[in-house]
Amino acid sequence: DIQMTQSPSSLSASVGDRVSITCRASQSISFYLNWYQQKPGKAPNLLIYAASRLQSGVPSRFSGSGSGTDFTLTISSLRPEDFATYYCQQSYSTPPWTFGQGTKVEFK
Amino acid sequence: EVQLLESGGGLAQPGGSLRLSCAASGFTFSNYAMSWVRQAPGKGPEWVSSISGTTGYTNYADSVKGRFTISRDNSKDTLYLQMNSLRAEDTAFYYCAKALTGWATYDIWGQGTMVTVSS
Numbered sequence: 468d469i470q471m472t473q474s475p476s477s478l479s480a481s482v483g484d485r486v487s488i489t490c491r492a493s494q495s496i497s498f499y500l501n502w503y504q505q506k507p508g509k510a511p512n513l514l515i516y517a518a519s520r521l522q523s524g525v526p527s528r529f530s531g532s533g534s535g536t537d538f539t540l541t542i543s544s545l546r547p548e549d550f551a552t553y554y555c556q557q558s559y560s561t562p563p564w565t566f567g568q569g570t571k572v573e574f575k
Numbered sequence: 576e577v578q579l580l581e582s583g584g585g586l587a588q589p590g591g592s593l594r595l596s597c598a599a600s601g602f603t604f605s606n607y608a609m610s611w612v613r614q615a616p617g618k619g620p621e622w623v624s625s626i627s628g629t630t631g632y633t634n635y636a637d638s639v640k641g642r643f644t645i646s647r648d649n650s651k652d653t654l655y656l657q658m659n660s661l662r663a664e665d666t667a668f669y670y671c672a673k674a675l676t677g678w679a680t681y682d683i684w685g686q687g688t689m690v691t692v693s694s
């Protein structure tokens with residue numbers, strides 16, 4: 468199975484900060500990498516798919532980059548509604564399609 | 576409005592069974608692969624099972640293979656998950672999810688239904 472490792476596990480930031488979260492796959496997954504945001508008591512919400520494609524309706528302050536094994540989610544200027552947990556997920560080839568352990572973005 | 580609505584969760588004893596349903600609306604259900612994804616309290620999501628749009632092709636996580644069965648009724652726009660031989664480690668929120676493209680990029684999620692396995 469492909470293991471997905473996110474870093475950091477949590478971070479503290481302020482409104483307006485630039486925030487980056489990294490995700491590393493245990494083997495190459497090309498660009499088959501998705502990012503989700505999850506708020507307490509809610510289902511995950513797709514932000515970025517295919518490593519860098521912005522899902523419809525998602526603000527442009529979210530961006531994704533990377534290919535192969537190393538990927539990054541960047542929030543250019545953190546807003547109050549962005550405090551949440553973020554998960555990467557690989558959708559490469561055959562199952563199982565695995566998620567990272569999550570990165571919690573907290574208010575500093 | 577595109578929507579998924581799960582039902583059927585609850586309390587089950589170890590070794591017991593439950594059947595989850597997911598009613599879809601607002602899109603052409605048969606055009607898309609559908610999946611079940613679960614999330615234990617305080618943990619990250621875990622893919623459980625997927626089914627293709629029309630051919631009925633299925634995939635399962637090793638942890639549920641042989642115990643869970645995914646199915647769909649395209650005439651009723653409904654996805655199902657039959658869960659047998661339940662274990663304590665199956666305790667989680669269960670979400671149904673629609674594929675944006677392919678099998679495993681999920682653009683629409685239901686609100687989730689909680690399954691608790693305990694004696």
